Amino acid sequence: MTTTLKRGSRGVAVRALQEIINKAVGAPAVKVDSDFGPATEAAVKAAQQRLELVVDGIAGPQTQTALKREAEPVKPGRAEPGKSAMDDPTIPDSPYETPFGEPPNIGAFKLLDTARPISEIIVHCTATPEGKHFTVDDVRAWHKARGFTDIGYHYLIYPDGRVMLGRPVGQVGSHVAGHNTGTIGVSYFGGVAADGKIAKDTRTPEQRSSLLWLVQQLKTKHSGIRKVTGHNQYAAKACPSFRVEADPLGQLAA
Numbered sequence: 233m234t235t236t237l238k239r240g241s242r243g244v245a246v247r248a249l250q251e252i253i254n255k256a257v258g259a260p261a262v263k264v265d266s267d268f269g270p271a272t273e274a275a276v277k278a279a280q281q282r283l284e285l286v287v288d289g290i291a292g293p294q295t296q297t298a299l300k301r302e303a304e305p306v307k308p309g310r311a312e313p314g315k316s317a318m319d320d321p322t323i324p325d326s327p328y329e330t331p332f333g334e335p336p337n338i339g340a341f342k343l344l345d346t347a348r349p350i351s352e353i354i355v356h357c358t359a360t361p362e363g364k365h366f367t368v369d370d371v372r373a374w375h376k377a378r379g380f381t382d383i384g385y386h387y388l389i390y391p392d393g394r395v396m397l398g399r400p401v402g403q404v405g406s407h408v409a410g411h412n413t414g415t416i417g418v419s420y421f422g423g424v425a426a427d428g429k430i431a432k433d434t435r436t437p438e439q440r441s442s443l444l445w446l447v448q449q450l451k452t453k454h455s456g457i458r459k460v461t462g463h464n465q466y467a468a469k470a471c472p473s474f475r476v477e478a479d480p481l482g483q484l485a486a
């Protein structure tokens with residue numbers, strides 16, 4: 233449980249916040265004195281500006297998470313598979329019945345609120361081969377290695393249907409050039425055939441179901457959402473390796 237810290241807060245949590253601010257900046261930006269005064273408030277505002285969060289000078293759970301992620305060094309891990317399969321925007325048809333149900337880990341996460349206005353959900357795939365297991369931490373490491381402050385997507389879905397939190401939703405994502413403001417990026421693990429060479433809708437029934445569930449929940453939570461689209465509607469890419477417009481997901485748009 234993260235305590236919200238603001239002007240007037242004192243103690244070890246403030247000290248930890250000041251330390252993490254300095255680590256994120258890579259310089260002594262603020263005095264580590266356990267006292268949330270005007271200088272700390274200014275440093276929090278500067279961080280919020282930099283991290284594309286709502287700038288209010290209050291360090292709530294999303295600001296603290298974003299700072300921690302920014303401060304974390306890139307962890308060397310599994311190499312990112314080649315992305316050439318995404319270069320051909322031709323998508324094979326993949327008719328299917330969409331099951332519906334709650335994600336298996338529904339009690340293990342909480343969808344966060346944000347003051348950031350959201351009007352659209354953009355769906356992606358991780359561009360990883362079918363049957364190969366990767367984690368949110370792998371994707372985070374790949375994205376941080378590209379220079380992002382954190383993983384580019386806000387939500388990710390494992391093949392078993394678990395919904396995982398990525399970048400805090402209050403923070404602008406890094407998932408579609410020119411379309412990060414006002415959008416939420418959701419990605420499923422997969423999107424490439426096992427050979428690693430061609431785009432394929434590899435969604436398991438659990439992923440299809442959790443994607444639908446998540447998009448419905450997000451629409452309820454962020455009442456401004458009017459569109460559910462795929463990355464391939466904005467770039468000559470295969471991602472997410474299916475046509476959201478022709479999918480039950482796209483029909484959830486208002």
Ligand SMILES: [Zn+2]
Pocket residue numbers: 355356357407463471472
């Ligand atoms: Zn994408």
